[in-house]
Amino acid sequence: MPYVRIEMLAGRSEDQKAEIAKAVTEAMVTHGKATPGSVFVVFQDVPASDWAVAGTLMSRRETKPG
Amino acid sequence: MPYVRIEMLAGRSEDQKAEIAKAVTEAMVTHGKATPGSVFVVFQDVPASDWAVAGTLMSRRETKPG
Amino acid sequence: MPYVRIEMLAGRSEDQKAEIAKAVTEAMVTHGKATPGSVFVVFQDVPASDWAVAGTLMSRRETKPG
Amino acid sequence: MPYVRIEMLAGRSEDQKAEIAKAVTEAMVTHGKATPGSVFVVFQDVPASDWAVAGTLMSRRETKPG
Amino acid sequence: MPYVRIEMLAGRSEDQKAEIAKAVTEAMVTHGKATPGSVFVVFQDVPASDWAVAGTLMSRRETKPG
Amino acid sequence: MPYVRIEMLAGRSEDQKAEIAKAVTEAMVTHGKATPGSVFVVFQDVPASDWAVAGTLMSRRETKPG
Numbered sequence: 001m002p003y004v005r006i007e008m009l010a011g012r013s014e015d016q017k018a019e020i021a022k023a024v025t026e027a028m029v030t031h032g033k034a035t036p037g038s039v040f041v042v043f044q045d046v047p048a049s050d051w052a053v054a055g056t057l058m059s060r061r062e063t064k065p066g
Numbered sequence: 067m068p069y070v071r072i073e074m075l076a077g078r079s080e081d082q083k084a085e086i087a088k089a090v091t092e093a094m095v096t097h098g099k100a101t102p103g104s105v106f107v108v109f110q111d112v113p114a115s116d117w118a119v120a121g122t123l124m125s126r127r128e129t130k131p132g
Numbered sequence: 133m134p135y136v137r138i139e140m141l142a143g144r145s146e147d148q149k150a151e152i153a154k155a156v157t158e159a160m161v162t163h164g165k166a167t168p169g170s171v172f173v174v175f176q177d178v179p180a181s182d183w184a185v186a187g188t189l190m191s192r193r194e195t196k197p198g
Numbered sequence: 199m200p201y202v203r204i205e206m207l208a209g210r211s212e213d214q215k216a217e218i219a220k221a222v223t224e225a226m227v228t229h230g231k232a233t234p235g236s237v238f239v240v241f242q243d244v245p246a247s248d249w250a251v252a253g254t255l256m257s258r259r260e261t262k263p264g
Numbered sequence: 265m266p267y268v269r270i271e272m273l274a275g276r277s278e279d280q281k282a283e284i285a286k287a288v289t290e291a292m293v294t295h296g297k298a299t300p301g302s303v304f305v306v307f308q309d310v311p312a313s314d315w316a317v318a319g320t321l322m323s324r325r326e327t328k329p330g
Numbered sequence: 331m332p333y334v335r336i337e338m339l340a341g342r343s344e345d346q347k348a349e350i351a352k353a354v355t356e357a358m359v360t361h362g363k364a365t366p367g368s369v370f371v372v373f374q375d376v377p378a379s380d381w382a383v384a385g386t387l388m389s390r391r392e393t394k395p396g
Contacts, residue, residue: 157385
């Protein structure tokens with residue numbers, strides 16, 4: 001039943017998300033005693049123009065942290 | 067003032083969302099003593115490639131649960 | 133698989149939440165073509181001191197909307 | 199470290215978001231004692247067909263509140 | 265109608281939240297063209313034992329960033 | 331910069347959360363190319379009386395899935 005929401009800058013591939021979802025689910029099972037079928041993972045890609053750090057949108061920074 | 071967020075696999079029509087929003091709002095009014103105008107409902111369509119259950123993305127499953 | 137998050141002012145009883153969860157789930161099944169077992173509803177009670185409308189915390193308003 | 203999520207009807211420009219992110223971050227620093235670099239702001243544009251008030255989708259209302 | 269969710273380490277006073285809510289709402293009105301009454305702000309206090317950065321819970325760090 | 335939110339039934343210990351946060355962060359670094367310091371993980375413990383599946387609150391079920 002755990003619900004995991006992952007918000008990150010757009011740009012990760014479906015393969016990357018598949019690997020992340022697998023590893024996160026394993027973490028919930030191994031360390032959180034969840035059953036695998038009960039773990040939900042939802043990704044939300046956030047455009048650089050919708051994410052700000054230190055008051056500045058990522059789309060307007062010169063270097064973009066991961 | 068209740069805020070209701072509904073995340074579901076993309077694919078429902080605007081008509082379906084309209085019906086869901088109406089019924090959810092009625093539930094909040096009838097059972098939660100909210101005033102109708104205070105109920106907000108936000109839908110977020112989640113692509114099958116952004117939703118995983120049991121460690122596997124919906125886009126890579128053979129049968130996709132509702 | 134729909135995930136429904138309901139944030140509302142603290143104060144509803146468990147009975148009220150049970151009724152809301154039942155009605156919301158029915159709405160998702162009837163209008164959203166979800167299977168009942170796939171619908172998750174999470175409530176979050178928000179204290180009046182953590183909810184503001186029009187720039188004023190609910191805990192500091194004279195009349196508190198629903 | 200504060201995380202701020204802003205959901206609003208789609209339609210604001212990147213310039214508007216840049217101004218909002220800047221002002222919200224300043225508010226967190228001035229009133230919340232956060233360090234600027236620790237403040238994250240994420241915007242989510244919500245289409246009018248995904249936002250309901252009083253049981254009616256914004257896309258089906260005659261006048262759309264801000 | 266904008267909905268703003270602010271998650272931060274527990275510890276801010278109600279006065280601080282009142283100031284933040286006021287300033288954030290003003291930002292949404294000034295830069296986002298929202299009407300004041302349409303802006304909702306929800307705070308969620310997060311205990312240091314429920315917030316991790318760089319893989320370490322805040323409750324287990326020696327210095328806790330803001 | 332990835333933000334990960336984990337909602338699960340209350341009951342996990344701080345040690346369990348520390349292990350989960352560590353493993354989830356490693357997953358984001360290994361598979362998502364994030365830098366460790368950019369990964370935020372927030373846990374929200376959900377009481378059984380605030381979580382429903384199939385229209386029934388966990389607090390009222392006879393067997394509680396993980």
